[in-house]
Amino acid sequence: MEDLLHDYHIAQAMAIDNGRGEGDGSYEQTLYFAAVLEKHGVTKAKFDSSLTYYYKRADRFSEMYQRVAKRLGEEAMELGASEGEVSRYTKYNATGDTADVWTGRLSVMLVPYAPYNRMDFVQKADTSFRKGDAFMFVVNTDFLYQNGARNGHACVAVKYDNDTIVSRHISLTASGQSELRIPELRDRTATEIRGYIYLAPEKEVTTTLKLMAIKDIQLVKFRKQKTDAPIAGDSARINRILPVETSKSKAL
Numbered sequence: 001m002e003d004l005l006h007d008y009h010i011a012q013a014m015a016i017d018n019g020r021g022e023g024d025g026s027y028e029q030t031l032y033f034a035a036v037l038e039k040h041g042v043t044k045a046k047f048d049s050s051l052t053y054y055y056k057r058a059d060r061f062s063e064m065y066q067r068v069a070k071r072l073g074e075e076a077m078e079l080g081a082s083e084g085e086v087s088r089y090t091k092y093n094a095t096g097d098t099a100d101v102w103t104g105r106l107s108v109m110l111v112p113y114a115p116y117n118r119m120d121f122v123q124k125a126d127t128s129f130r131k132g133d134a135f136m137f138v139v140n141t142d143f144l145y146q147n148g149a150r151n152g153h154a155c156v157a158v159k160y161d162n163d164t165i166v167s168r169h170i171s172l173t174a175s176g177q178s179e180l181r182i183p184e185l186r187d188r189t190a191t192e193i194r195g196y197i198y199l200a201p202e203k204e205v206t207t208t209l210k211l212m213a214i215k216d217i218q219l220v221k222f223r224k225q226k227t228d229a230p231i232a233g234d235s236a237r238i239n240r241i242l243p244v245e246t247s248k249s250k251a252l
Contacts, residue, residue: 011036106217107217110212124191151171166183
């Protein structure tokens with residue numbers, strides 16, 4: 001099943017790519033899926049019964065898919081794929097002005113059946129958090145759907161030292177990278193960050209493959225650099241920054 005899912009993932013990506021400009025690629029996906037089943041000598045009925053088995057044991061399915069995701073990532077890197085723009089944040093120390101401070105799971109597999117359709121997280125602030133920090137929650141999503149609407153969601157809420165809470169929400173409906181940004185709250189320090197990733201449940205349990213894989217989860221902390229430092233020299237001592245008047249000039 002692990003090898004079959006690996007090949008299925010590749011086949012679906014190829015089908016979508018080859019189907020661009022000619023609909024959504026659903027026709028190609030059907031043909032490629034049939035080719036994967038033929039390669040592994042598995043009938044559609046056998047595949048469906050296997051999905052039913054794993055849907056009832058989603059913890060095992062999740063572990064298996066983590067191995068599939070790791071394998072696909074390693075193969076992509078061997079072929080020269082980019083790690084992605086957001087990976088540049090991993091080179092920063094967690095105490096720096098820009099850093100990935102995520103401490104939770106890096107990947108998760110969700111299926112549209114409770115309780116395996118939601119991942120909740122809570123992250124307490126550490127000593128690197130400062131006043132005016134902004135945040136960006138980043139996920140890379142892979143949908144493995146034979147049919148049906150993709151209906152995922154992500155929500156992040158930041159609690160500050162005066163009990164103010166700022167939250168943001170995004171919908172996850174397509175494979176690819178998604179970013180959720182929380183702007184800075186001036187003169188306030190974040191004390192806790194919590195949220196969830198959620199896949200809307202199906203009304204009825206079916207054997208159709210419906211899976212949302214989230215990988216490379218990051219929580220990037222940004223801090224603005226100070227640009228109002230005084231210029232060196234006795235003649236340039238600045239006590240405060242005056243607003244610039246654009247409507248008319250004014251002699252000092």
